[in-house]
Amino acid sequence: MRYNEISHFSHPQHKLKFEYTEALFKCDGCNEVGIGSRYRCATCDYDLHLHCALLSPSFTHPFYTKCSFQFYSRPPGTVERYCNACEKDVTGFMYHCKSCGFDLHPCCAKLPVVLDDGDVKLYLYRKVSASCHRCGRKGQSWSYRSSCKKYNLHVACVKEMLVESWHDHQINMSNSHIGRAVNNNFNGGGKLETRIPKGTLQSYQKRSGNKGKMKKCSEMAGLAIQFVVSAVLGDPTTLIAGVVGSLISK
Template sequence: MKYIDQIPHFSHPQHKLKFEYTEIPFKCDGCGEIGIGSHYKCGPCDFDLHMHCALPSPSFCHPFYTKCSFQFMPRPPGGVPRYCNACEKDVTGFVYHCKACGFDLHPCCAKLPMVLDDGEVKLYLEKKLSSPCHRCGRKGRSWSYRSACRKYNLHVACVKEMLVESWHEIYFRRSGVGYRKLETKIPSLKGTLLQTHHRRKGKGKVQKCCEMAALALQFVISAVLGDPTTLIAGVIGSLMSN
């Protein structure tokens, strides 16, 4: 998809925002969530927006909520704490809200692809899991991605938690007299995925299963970060192995 090189945006009237691509994670100034890859940025002001936040749909309907009509809002309505019905995380900025049902979705959660397919791994977005999540071992909870073979299941909430754990201080860490920028790194897979279902498998099968689970995780992370592309999944894969 081709995007306009520069756009004006109501949330940053001082300057136009320029289309950029980055392999370094950023915090979106619209929704407050993490991003990577394609986005719009104001360099002088260090202002970043996910593609979904920079170019939102005024309204849309979601297959999981057929009776809802979600409207884009620059801030959560009602002046009370709200959470995203997709990932169960707090809503602090841009949001899609259904007035009739009271449901809320982060812009990137609202636009999560129903299918992630790179030709080798195909993952389907599910409203609730019927099998345990590889991360937490629980069913249900938030929206999830399930592989076509039904062996790999990951809650969207769990993927976000992995990112938060790795980037607890996304930009800055106290260092002596001031602050310094952190090196951003996607969390390692070591210790993050449950391996109990591998115990009865041979060594070769275990390795292959873990490789496929890692590939699945790469694509779910890239989708959660707002750029569900093969390119970004590859970047994330290289960062995960560092």
């Protein structure tokens, strides 16, 4: 459920208003990047993902059936913590299981288990034995895998693509002497680059030797990026409406 205006414990000075933005922003709750729907205090330049604004005190996850995750506004204890979904550091809002020690970013905790566009289905797995088509490794990060089991993409790799894309945008802005957005710490007006890197598809083409298979892999790659990027950025509706082909490197 979405509200046009809310009060939030993390920003008691003012109410936060719902808005939609195509500019990247940094969530002041979890300290992760966001895009699309958010709750914002324009007076204080304070932003929250929907998942960070409309929190659940506790929840359970199908990957950890014996765990009970509780919300924390900051990591407990003095030990550095990382998200078990994306393997990235946890520095702000989080969900933590005391008994197991597992941690999740709010947006990672809400990643959809199944992504379905009607033609291609991608399933979220805690661990996959197959290599990731982005990095070629079999890491511990959660992964999305196609129903045909021929395509796999780490959630961690998608996050790395986001960071790389934003860094590239900052460099381009700086080189073009339009540096105002660079100094705003994620509050720039640049559009996010979501195309699949050319090397990924070329590598697959060499392995498969089949243009039809490569095209299908490309379609699944585009779908994965659309859905996973949207979920990781805290808004499952963002970037999904575009045509898949427009996200594939030419």
